Amino acid sequence: MTNTQKWDYSLGLIQIDGLTPSEEFLELVEKEKRGEISTADMKKALDTKYKMKGETIANERPLFVSEPGNVD
16 A cells, blocks of 8 residues: 555545544645655644644543543
């Protein structure tokens, strides 16, 4: 599977969930597909954009909750 196919598959899964990626994210994806930036560069750009109080959003809240009230 090519890098482009992986991104197309991933973006398709996001859309199946009824979500729409931002234009900025899609621009980063296209740059990564063309080899202009790395995945690490994408992460850095997103971390910078969503930085809150010295921590990224991912560090602010759990990614998955197994049951209401229980945080894994």
